[in-house]
Amino acid sequence: MPVYREVNELPHCGSCGKLVSVGGIRVERLGHPLLFCSERCIEVFDSYKVPKYGEAALWEESIVR
Amino acid sequence: MAVAATSTEIRTDPFLLEIIRNFLITTCKEMGIAMMRTSYSPMFNEALDFSCVVFDGKGEMVAQAPYVPAQIGSTVHVVPTAIAEVGAENLEPGDVIFTNDPYRSNCHLPEFVVVKPYFKDGRILAYTANIAHMTDVGGMVPAAFGDHQNIFQEGIRFPPVKIYERDEEIESVFKILISNVRTPKHSYGDMKAMIGSLYLAERRIDELVTRHGVETFEQCCDDVKLVSERLMRAEIAAWPDGEYEAEGLLEDDGVVPDRPWKIKATLVIRGDELIVDFTGSDSQCFGPANQTFGTTASAAYNAVLHMVSSDIPYNHGCYRPISVIAPPGSFMNVSYPGACVGGNSDTHPTTVDVLLEAFSQFSGRSSAADGGTCGCIGFGGQDPETGEPYAHLHLEGVGWGGRADADGNDVQFVKNGNCANTPVEVAEARYPFLNIEYQLEPGQVGHGKHRGGFGSRRVFRFLADGVHISSHTNRHRVKAWGLFGGGEGTNTILAFRRAGETEWVRAREAFGSASYGKFSNIVMNEGDEMLFVTPSGGGYGEPLERDPELVLIDWRDELLSAEQAREHYGVVIDEAAGSVDAAATEALRSERRGGAGL
Known part of the structure; x- marks a missing residue:
């Protein structure tokens, strides 16, 4: 459907988990292209989530398809 | 975020x-x-x-x-x-x-x-x-x-x-x-x-x-x-760096009977920044108790703002030092097409209370848990006079948790809202029911040095057939918890009786719902009645440390009996004199504490 993408087709920020319906920052992390909603969320992912959770820091919902 | x-x-x-x-x-x-x-x-x-x-x-x-x-x-x-x-x-x-x-x-x-x-x-x-x-x-x-x-x-x-x-x-x-x-x-x-x-x-x-x-x-x-951001960062910087965990339960989701859902929160303090991490919370539930990301972020801000000076101007700057982590598809961040209407009414205040418990590990500003529900009961049907459909959402106050310097508030809307109750006169003028009882629910409270607030008791009588009642309420099974030796609060009661009956029966027994507090479209008819008792808050601190004069005031206000004063607080009230028997109280408290007595 060209005019509307339902929310299950949209990515979530790789750090906070918020739905990112437009925009966002795409970066490579843990071997995947991930979407983040802000620079601050990238910093939290790198400095807190990855050291604490390792591979489990990665959410499928954050991978850019 | x-x-x-x-x-x-x-x-x-x-x-x-x-x-x-x-x-x-x-x-x-x-x-x-x-x-x-x-x-x-x-x-x-x-x-x-x-x-x-x-x-x-x-x-x-x-x-x-x-x-x-x-x-x-x-x-x-x-x-x-x-x-x-x-x-x-x-x-x-x-x-x-x-x-x-x-x-x-x-x-x-x-x-x-x-x-x-x-x-x-x-x-x-x-x-x-x-x-x-x-x-x-x-x-x-x-x-x-x-x-x-x-x-x-x-x-x-x-x-x-x-x-x-x-x-x-x-x-x-x-x-x-x-x-x-x-x-x-x-x-x-x-x-x-x-x-x-x-x-x-x-x-x-x-x-x-x-x-x-x-x-x-x-x-x-x-x-x-910028002013708000600086003030917020200064508050956070004064907290000890570290990770502080707490967990709590939302008693059910309205769909799976007796299955509680876990909220796990970790406060991560790093200098003047705070991460509120909900990793480890349960997966999203099958009913409407899930929180959205917006609700979860809001609950995190809500808890933090309880812990800092109220002089900080509330704006975007307050939130800059706070990052929230809410895994998609979890109880804290529902994914499409999961239901979530009650996440904002009942899970939110419970999430705030979980965070306050984590804060209590280093801050004296925290409080015991509150009644944990907005008391959302929906009424609907066709207006008997106009024939038009109507819908009314009833909200109810609960007892708040005791805190370091005061008792919990009585019958106040939970922390996620700031709402008033709809006056009886307004509701009765618009909708087909009467309130035949509305009062504080005495005796039932989380005891403590600072006790929890009292809930309320209300009885509705319906004036027409076909009133559809639906509910998303909490604390029918899991009570508000106390802090530092304070006791648990009490449960919600939501029950019904048909016209002419004398016994109250809860929804699960009367209508076969999966939950006592979450159900849809129970039909009430003229003369039927509904009882709604809201939960009280948890106590803060040891009950034996409560000022006997405060116990006396509650007794005078008929909020507890002399027997309850003795049992829960070790306070002996001379009912004839209307005063505390200081010597008997000291002796009883000493005995309770395992001391040598007088």
């Missing part, structure tokens, strides 16, 4: 900054007064379940009035999302954006969000926004709260769309909306009241900008946020 910083230097004269800051807050308050006076539904003009905010041209909140904390916290996310999706470049003067989509950081479907850009010299200088709880949003129950299993059962959902264009209603959007709700006249009138408040705020901001100039206004917006 943390919100980004924009500048580092405060440039505005401090007196002017304070004047403009207060002007904007007053504008938000005035928006609310306009809402109260022009809306159709008791949810707005009596319960005050709405919030009014002003954002700057960058899409960052600069002012709010003290209405509903849950709504205000979510606007930090849903308003920028709505603007971004429609596109600021696509907005013109007189446009209004509307959404109620919970997956886009809104709290739940009933929260309707409207946003209006304020233009000056051809560009957007600010946005005025209103988020308000619409009583009915269609779906399978009147007034939205029940035991839904997906978003489609909950009601109609709008992604961000324009509802006004160049000061004209977009008729097609209104048609879709009002043809999908039970109360079209009220819903239309309430929407117009919301949008009217935006126009009012726009006029006030224009007066401000005309008086002080565009440049000063924009600088003030930046500076007021």
Whole structure:
């Protein structure tokens, strides 16, 4: 459907988990292209989530398809 | 999610900054007064379940009035999302954006969000926004709260769309909306009241900008946020670095019987920044108790703001040092098409209490858990006089938790809201029921040095056949917890009896629902009655340390008996004299503590 993408087709920020319906920052992390909603969320992912959770820091919902 | 910083230097004269800051807050308050006076539904003009905010041209909140904390916290996310999706470049003067989509950081479907850009010299200088709880949003129950299993059962959902264009209603959007709700006249009138408040705020901001100039206004917006950010960072920096965990349970989801759902929170303090991490919470539930991302972020802000000075101006700057982590598909961040209407009413206050428990590991400002429910009971049917459908959402206060320096509040709306109860006279004039009892529920409370607040007891009698009752309430099984030796609060009771019967029977036994507190469309008829006892709060500190004079006051107020005073507090009351027997009390307390006695 060209005019509307339902929310299950949209990515979530790789750090906070918020739905990112437009925009966002795409970066490579843990071997995947991930979407983040802000620079601050990238910093939290790198400095807190990855050291604490390792591979489990990665959410499928954050991978850019 | 943390919100980004924009500048580092405060440039505005401090007196002017304070004047403009207060002007904007007053504008938000005035928006609310306009809402109260022009809306159709008791949810707005009596319960005050709405919030009014002003954002700057960058899409960052600069002012709010003290209405509903849950709504205000979510606007930090849903308003920028709505603007971004429609596109600021696509907005013109007189446009209004509307959404109620919970997956886009809104709290739940009933929260309707409207946003209006304020233009000056051809560009957007600010946005005025209103988020308000619409009583009915269609779906399978009147007034939205029940035991839904997906978003489609909950009601109609709008992604961000324009509802006004160049000061004209977009008729097609209104048609879709009002043809999908039970109360079209009220819903239309309430929407117009919301949008009217935006126009009012726009006029006030224009007066401000005309008086002080565009440049000063924009600088003030930046500076007021920076002041809040600095104050918030100073508060966080004073807390000891480390990780502090806590867990709590939401007793059920309305679908799976007796299956509690875990909320796990970790506070991570790193210098002047705070991460609130909900990793480890349960997966999303099958019923409507899930939180959206907006609700979870709002609950985190809510808890933090309980822990810091109330002198900090509440705006975007407060939230900058706070990052939230809510895994998608979890109880803390529901994924489509999961239901979520009750996440904002019952899971939110429980989440705040879990966070306060984590804060209690290093801060004396925390409190015991509260009643943990908004007491949402929906009434609906056909008006016996007009034949038109009606929908009414009943809200009820609960007992709050005891705190370091005071008892918990009695029968007050939980921490996520700031709502009033609808006066008995108003409800009875509009809907087919009477309140035949309404009082504090004495004796039942979380005991402590500072006891929890009392809940209430109310009995409704129905005056017509076919009144549909639906509910999303909590603490029927899991009680409010105490802190530092304080006792647990008491349970909610929601029960029914048919006309002529004497025994109260709860929904599970009477109607076969999966839950005592979450169910849909129980039908009451003329003469039937419903009992609603709300939970009390948990106690704070050892009951044996409670000032005997406070126990005496509760006894005089008939909130506890002399026997309960002795049993729970070790206080001996001389009932004939109406005073505390100090010597007997000291002896009894010493004995209870295992001491040597007198």
